[in-house]
Amino acid sequence: MALYIVEADCISCGDCEPVCPTNSITEGSIVFKIDKKTCTECEGDFDIPQCVKVCPVDNCILPLEA
Amino acid sequence: MDSQAISRELALRIGLAARALPDTDAKRLLSVLTDCIGLPITEQKLVDLNLDTLKTALAGEFADVDEPLLTHALSILQSGLNVPEQQAYSDGDMPGSVRIACASNDGINIDGHFGSCSQFMIYQVSADEARLIDIRDTDIPDDLEVDDKNVFRAELIQDCQVLYIASVGGPAAAKIVRLGIHPIKLSAIDPINEVVDQLQSVIAGTPPPWLAKVMGVEAANRFRFEREATG
Numbered sequence: 001m002a003l004y005i006v007e008a009d010c011i012s013c014g015d016c017e018p019v020c021p022t023n024s025i026t027e028g029s030i031v032f033k034i035d036k037k038t039c040t041e042c043e044g045d046f047d048i049p050q051c052v053k054v055c056p057v058d059n060c061i062l063p064l065e066a
Numbered sequence: 067m068d069s070q071a072i073s074r075e076l077a078l079r080i081g082l083a084a085r086a087l088p089d090t091d092a093k094r095l096l097s098v099l100t101d102c103i104g105l106p107i108t109e110q111k112l113v114d115l116n117l118d119t120l121k122t123a124l125a126g127e128f129a130d131v132d133e134p135l136l137t138h139a140l141s142i143l144q145s146g147l148n149v150p151e152q153q154a155y156s157d158g159d160m161p162g163s164v165r166i167a168c169a170s171n172d173g174i175n176i177d178g179h180f181g182s183c184s185q186f187m188i189y190q191v192s193a194d195e196a197r198l199i200d201i202r203d204t205d206i207p208d209d210l211e212v213d214d215k216n217v218f219r220a221e222l223i224q225d226c227q228v229l230y231i232a233s234v235g236g237p238a239a240a241k242i243v244r245l246g247i248h249p250i251k252l253s254a255i256d257p258i259n260e261v262v263d264q265l266q267s268v269i270a271g272t273p274p275p276w277l278a279k280v281m282g283v284e285a286a287n288r289f290r291f292e293r294e295a296t297g
Contacts, residue, residue, distance in 0.1 A: 008276060009275075010275070011248070011276050031275060
């Protein structure tokens with residue numbers, strides 16, 4: 001389980017990067033990206049994914065289909 | 067006293083020119099002008115004024131001001147604000163363009179708060195052309211009942227993809243986003259033409275994916291970087 005950032009919607013604001021409890025978010029060459037190997041969707045840390053909570057764009061961070 | 071009175075037009079120019087300069091009010095500019103051209107301030111004296119004189123006047127009061135700003139202020143003093151002319155536009159005229167709204171009070175700078183600016187300057191911008199296509203007054207018509215001023219304002223610019231503002235409140239920004247408009251708050255008050263120039267170079271270069279998307283560029287044609295391996 002992991003989340004991903006929709007490239008066409010991300011505005012590269014960077015708000016999500018510091019709130020990730022597992023430091024899975026980094027700035028990629030186009031937009032920000034989530035490392036699917038370390039993303040936990042915040043399970044164990046928070047009730048809801050923190051990046052989704054702070055992201056200003058609707059439906060920009062979505063669950064990765066397994 | 068009469069001999070020192072200045073016309074309404076000149077007073078307006080001085081006020082606007084002062085606003086174009088950092089940390090300058092009309093009083094400060096007026097004292098510099100008085101020093102370099104003397105009273106009464108007349109249109110002819112302003113036209114004859116050159117940049118160096120303005121820069122060195124009053125013991126170099128404006129010596130530290132950036133030259134482009136001073137040049138801009140001088141042009142306002144000499145000819146007033148030249149509000150750009152509107153040009154006709156019909157859909158399809160400018161392929162690969164984006165429509166932007168600029169919240170403005172003076173028609174020159176993006177100096178407006180979303181909820182209080184007097185007008186939205188609407189530009190159609192492509193890599194090599196920019197047209198002022200409309201100026202939309204934000205006054206609510208008398209015969210219209212409006213529940214939410216910010217919704218009214220957002221609907222006024224519904225056909226735009228991007229909105230530039232000097233500031234905007236959170237709830238208002240949400241209403242703007244809901245209409246599919248991308249709000250961009252500038253960190254300083256910038257002239258519209260500079261922002262348009264900058265946007266044109268972005269469009270001409272590699273527009274970020276979100277911008278390419280609102281411009282209607284097909285996903286397949288958007289510039290792509292090599293996929294990075296994340297897995």
